[in-house]
Amino acid sequence: MQQFLDYLNSLGESPVSLWIAESTWAFPALEVVHIFAISMVFGTIAIIDLRLLGLASTRRPYSEMARELLPWTWGAFFAASICGSVLILSRPAGYFENTDFRLKFACMALAGVNMLVFQFITSKNLASWDRGAPPVAAKVAGAVSILMWIGVVYFARMTGFTMVQGGV
Amino acid sequence: MEGFAQWLGDTSASAVVQKTLWLIPLMQTIHIICVALVFSSVVMIEFRVLGYTKSGTVAETARRFVPWIFVGVVVMALTGAVLIIGEPARSLPSFEFQMKMLFLAIALVFTIMFAHSVRRHPDAWSDSSAARTAHSTLAIVALAAWCAVVIWGRWIAYTVVH
Numbered sequence: 001m002q003q004f005l006d007y008l009n010s011l012g013e014s015p016v017s018l019w020i021a022e023s024t025w026a027f028p029a030l031e032v033v034h035i036f037a038i039s040m041v042f043g044t045i046a047i048i049d050l051r052l053l054g055l056a057s058t059r060r061p062y063s064e065m066a067r068e069l070l071p072w073t074w075g076a077f078f079a080a081s082i083c084g085s086v087l088i089l090s091r092p093a094g095y096f097e098n099t100d101f102r103l104k105f106a107c108m109a110l111a112g113v114n115m116l117v118f119q120f121i122t123s124k125n126l127a128s129w130d131r132g133a134p135p136v137a138a139k140v141a142g143a144v145s146i147l148m149w150i151g152v153v154y155f156a157r158m159t160g161f162t163m164v165q166g167g168v
Numbered sequence: 169m170e171g172f173a174q175w176l177g178d179t180s181a182s183a184v185v186q187k188t189l190w191l192i193p194l195m196q197t198i199h200i201i202c203v204a205l206v207f208s209s210v211v212m213i214e215f216r217v218l219g220y221t222k223s224g225t226v227a228e229t230a231r232r233f234v235p236w237i238f239v240g241v242v243v244m245a246l247t248g249a250v251l252i253i254g255e256p257a258r259s260l261p262s263f264e265f266q267m268k269m270l271f272l273a274i275a276l277v278f279t280i281m282f283a284h285s286v287r288r289h290p291d292a293w294s295d296s297s298a299a300r301t302a303h304s305t306l307a308i309v310a311l312a313a314w315c316a317v318v319i320w321g322r323w324i325a326y327t328v329v330h
Contacts, residue, residue, distance in 0.1 A: 024326075032322045035203070036315070042201065043208020057232065060223070068221050153204075154197045161193060 008092040020090040027090060034083040038156075040076035042149055044069045052134050052142030061130050091163070100158035107151035114144045173256035185254030192254055195247040202247070203318065206240035209233035210279070210314050217307045226303065227290035234283045241276070262327040268320035275313035282306035 011017065020026045050056035051065055088095050095101045118141040129135060134142070176182055185191055215221045216229040224232075252259050259265040285306060289299040 028322055028326050032319050035200075035318055035322060036207070039204040039207040039318075040211060042204035043211070046205060047208070047212070064223050068223060072215075150197070150201060153200050154193070157193055157197050157200060 005093055005096070008096055011089065011092045012094075014089065016086065017089045017092075020086070027087065030083050030087050034080055034087065037076045037080035037083060038153070041073055041080055042153065044073040044076070045149055046146060049142040049146040052138050053146075054133050054139065058133070059131075062134070063126060063130050094163060095159070098159055098162055100155045100162050104152050104155035104159060107148045107155060111145055111148035111152065114141055114148065117141065118145075170257075170261045173260040176253060176256040176260075179253075181253050182256065185250060192251060195250045199244055199247040199251070202240040202244045203321075206237050206244070207314060207318065209236040209240070210311050213282075214307055214311050217304055225290070227286050230283060230286045234279070237279055258327070259324055262324055264320050264323040264327050268317055268324065271313050271316040271320060275310055275317055278306050278310035278313060282310055 020030070047057065047069060048065060051058070051060065051062060057065060118138070122135075122137045122141050125135070129138070210233075212221070212233050213226075213229055216224070216226050221229075282303065285299065285303055289303075
């Protein structure tokens with residue numbers, strides 16, 4: 001563990017880290033791109049989740065929505081990951097040791113497991129409800145997904161407060 | 169504006185927001201989730217207008233997503249108001265905040281004009297009329313203005329408070 005922390009600390013001395021630390025605009029600029037990307041991730045996932053919960057788009061075929069939206073979700077997720085990684089580089093060890101930051105990734109991991117369960121088990125009988133009300137298992141998947149992503153946003157915001165005195 | 173911010177910061181309501189430790193992060197979380205919902209709704213309309221997505225008509229897409237924009241803006245106004253009451257000096261006198269509000273007004277005007285135009289000419293997409301160009305232009309300007317709102321909004325946190 002100490003070796004890993006040493007590694008993170010040395011990572012924090014990298015040219016990219018120093019650039020972010022010294023620049024007045026690099027950190028907020030990366031945050032802005034991160035916000036655009038996570039907005040698309042959260043928004044497109046929420047559209048799908050609300051469909052699974054039977055609360056919106058109830059007459060749209062699920063398969064059509066998924067086909068249309070999920071490539072944008074993944075594209076935005078990729079962009080958010082890149083920006084997020086560079087933001088972490090500003091203080092790698094500090095983020096790694098931050099409890100809120102860990103909880104954010106725990107929520108994201110659970111959202112990922114939920115997605116895999118839905119993709120490979122729950123949606124097997126998709127044809128029977130593609131144009132209608134989803135079964136209970138699909139509703140549960142939608143509810144778990146939206147709650148976990150709300151958790152991701154909450155703990156990400158809390159990380160801003162616990163990493164910087166006074167919060168930004 | 170600075171005088172008003174000073175006065176608001178000294179009210180008991182401001183003290184309550186500042187002393188309730190969980191209130192500001194909770195309000196910000198709701199605010200960010202609304203940013204996501206509003207921005208995604210704007211982009212969904214944009215994608216349909218530009219043909220990146222093809223299902224349903226532009227009018228249907230607008231009907232589906234425009235209400236989310238307005239509900240999201242109302243919730244953001246409420247949560248934003250709590251944040252302003254808590255720390256008026258951080259936002260009200262800030263140039264970034266004032267620019268955010270300016271672009272919010274522009275974004276709202278163009279979004280309302282877009283929604284109105286689509287409602288009046290729902291079939292504009294089936295022919296290549298002038299209404300189609302009008303819809304596209306309104307949607308693109310609205311998206312650009314919403315992007316500016318997000319950018320100025322994030323920069324508020326980096327304002328040097330004098």
